[in-house]
Amino acid sequence: MNHKKVKGLLLIALMAVSGLAGCLGTDDDEDDETASTMDAADGGYTYASNVDNHRSLMKDLCDIKTAASAYDWTTAKDIYTNGKNAQKSDDSFRTLAGFAAAEGKNHNYDTYYNQTGSIGAHIMAALDGTGDFEGTSDTVRYQGVAKLTANMGMVGYTIHELNAAIAKADAGNVDDDSxxxxxxxxxxxxxxxPDEDNSCGPVATxxxxxxxxxxxxxxxxxTFIAIEDAMVAGLTALQAEDSAGYTSAANTVVKNVITAYSQAVLKYTSKMDNADSGEKYQAEAYAFWKVMEAYSAPHMHDGCYNMAVGHKVMMMGEIDASACDAFIWTNGSMDSNGANDTCYNTVNHMVSTDATDKAGCDGYTSNYYQDNYAATLMNNVLDLTDATQLGTSYDVTAWLQPVWDHYGITSDDIGTYA
Structure with a gap:
């Protein structure tokens, strides 16, 4: 799949201008002003409106997972595509496919992958055994179907709705029902x-x-505690037309999504050396990475490639190509009378340990700028069709550190995998 680097705001810029946001509507946005027949709350969040139909979609994920666990791809695909549990008032069904394959949703995935309906494309590849899942085992496909639907699908749906809410609030439409x-x-x-079904969605992860x-x-x-608190506070802020409050709440949700799925990627890439289950763990890492990739890759290390030092790439943080031209051979102690002994970058103030002489330092050039270098490394490790990636325990902390720095995620937030 194509990848396009996007550098910008934490949440995707909404497609409608603020003057039109009050009438923002989507095919998954069905207002229902009738009384809810379900519990008033799920978890610690009390709903302001009737979203019974939307809540019922989680049961589809449970049923998709059950079918996929038996490698019954036909049934899993039928539920994903046609729906089963979230019946609307017109007797049609809300479906995950209806959102995942749709155009113009308020999330970063389609822009990053340069593909309309990119979430759906990932899920369908797992269901059909095509694309990234071409020639993979049933074990790998099951992990793809179960993890992508429950995580990439539902997190993408969530981000879309939060952005739609922000657009409406910015336009002054804070009616509870519409x-x-x-x-x-x-x-x-x-x-x-629903509380009884949340084991099938992101909360369980x-x-x-x-x-x-x-x-x-x-x-x-x-991470769940922080997201739940932010959602409760965000609803109150929306009703009060507190722009700073609801924007902060949405950012907190995204930050904690990145934290949780970073933990998932760290765990499963480290287990890829398992002789019996390496491909399973790789598939899990792949699916969890896809949840966060569009919101992480733009902040990961870019690289400067240097043929003169043995064809090595120096990870540089988030840079432009011009930074690769900014290496100078100088005295590392800043002694004007001392011999030059250090390859120093004047843009990000990093020192190359690979270049040990002027010729090596001069080997860095913008002609060999490596955009999205660390993200490319991650995608190589998580290439489900490349068996040579298995058999190694990977520590991807260094690749993800700039992402954590961007979102203000600390080492205490990540914790330690036991």
């Missing part, structure tokens, strides 16, 4: 779902990773 609070409710419905990395409180992951 305005920003309704979209915010939909975001929680897709992220959490967050809580498992909290347990893995020691970042939990009373058995609940710190």
């Amino acid at each position: 305005g920003a609070p309704h979209n915010w409710d939909e975001g929680w419905a897709f992220f959490h779902g 967050l809580n498992k990773r909290g347990a893995d990395f020691g970042t939990e409180t009373d058995g609940v992951s710190n």
